[in-house]
Amino acid sequence: MTRMNDMSFDLKQAEEKINKLSHLVDKSIGDLCNSSPEGIPQRLWESMTYSLKAGGKRVRPVLCLLTGEACGASFQDLMPMAIACEMVHTASLIHDDLPPMDNDSLRRGKPTNHVVFGESLALLAGDALFLWAFDHALRELSKIGTFTACSILEALGSLLKASGPFGICGGQVLDTDPESYGQEDKHPWEVARSKTAVLISSSVAAGAILAGATFEERSAFADYGDHLGTAFQIVDDILDVTGRSSEIGKTPGKDQVQGKATFVSVYGLEKAAELASGETCRALEALALIERDISVLRAFPEILRQRVR
């Protein structure tokens, strides 16, 4: 804890800023979803926007905005990239909830996409959001004129890698395909890295890349995101056991029912909480080299940790 006390941050102020950005993301997503574009079947649009508007904490886009701002870009310019991170996340949740996968009927406190729109449309809404994420970001970021074509390519490339077979698609396979399970003690770490941390890390990095951060800074931000994301997954595993559906917005106790090797099943609740603390410390260590105003990013892991208290 010494290291954390070394770093000064005002927790309340950080929470306020995170909430403000979360609302800003909600507002931007709401405006986009109300724009009724042409050339898309109405029912597909309803299905996509149902899940995109369904809320959640907007962790990924908020992190993208925070690092981008720390490196000198404006929230307005960064927003298409931030929304792309949320679209990818939402797409993966829609598919994750489908009957052949986790078969869940509750997400973010609402009926899951396929419960409302049917399996076929939910499948296509997920596909559409995965691809629209990049289509939207590419088009809007190119229009703005603030970022170079190279930065846009690099930021999109980072998010694409994190989303595809080397990222969350691979992570979902590790998490759901019994034949792909590895050694029990390594498995939760591998799932956390490739299912959760990789997308959080890429969201953090994308803001920094667009804003023209140095190679060292990007690398530090990506490390921060990796450890923060791993802590995030550990907390998620803990909440699956200790949380109520009203708190976590999805059906609790699913991991045990499905016989998944999680941080809790492998290490127990107490040790899992310790591991989460360890990861948040490492996330903060990664930020040590960055000489920019990153007080809110420093506070982020602590705010996350409080979820399990």
Added chain:
Amino acid sequence: MTRMNDMSFDLKQAEEKINKLSHLVDKSIGDLCNSSPEGIPQRLWESMTYSLKAGGKRVRPVLCLLTGEACGASFQDLMPMAIACEMVHTASLIHDDLPPMDNDSLRRGKPTNHVVFGESLALLAGDALFLWAFDHALRELSKIGTFTACSILEALGSLLKASGPFGICGGQVLDTDPESYGQEDKHPWEVARSKTAVLISSSVAAGAILAGATFEERSAFADYGDHLGTAFQIVDDILDVTGRSSEIGKTPGKDQVQGKATFVSVYGLEKAAELASGETCRALEALALIERDISVLRAFPEILRQRVR
């Protein structure tokens, strides 16, 4: 037919070139699939490459290579973009065959992905291929150094738009969601445009964009692809009625069983064949303004037409 005779092309030579390019695409895809990359679960890789290697006519990548070559780029440089077009197409086929969608067990003459790997893995293999298409193309095209970052962004943007909610995802909804059916006589045209023509048109355009074609040329190529793609879908509807599974590589007669409004159900076989001819003529007309060596592109619709004789 006068117009077609005006345009000189050697059909046999064109067929040889198309076959050569189709083999070149097969070889490149084969090499990529044999590369055993790190950081991806083995079973996901097997599932993705099973469908990607399963063949088919490679129409989209061949068209991308042909227009790109006509505008001055090399096949080698264009290949990552061409493969991306095939990956997107393959991803959409995997999802299209899933039980909640068309529920087909045969594709390209082989058991469909979910029959071999299960529904959950097939779903993720489709997701992974959709995203890897753009990840792979972005990374490899950036490495080559031949194309500008702006051209790469524009070519990827074109393929992204054609793949997402404003492209084939929307087309799939029109094709499979009864609540999204439009007027019977318009419906086959809308499905053909958004399910088939949009991706063929974008594959044609992507090669030209990368190779630095003028705005007028790109627009002409995109028009060509639109009409060629529509002809392609009409022929597909005809073959669903007249073809045998050994010829078309999938289960015939599905459209009628599913009660879909196709060109054949709406217009009858004879009129549908006429409409296909009309679309191939319009495809050729679109090429009239292009002053480059495009003899093989001119021959393409005729080679396609011969499939229904």
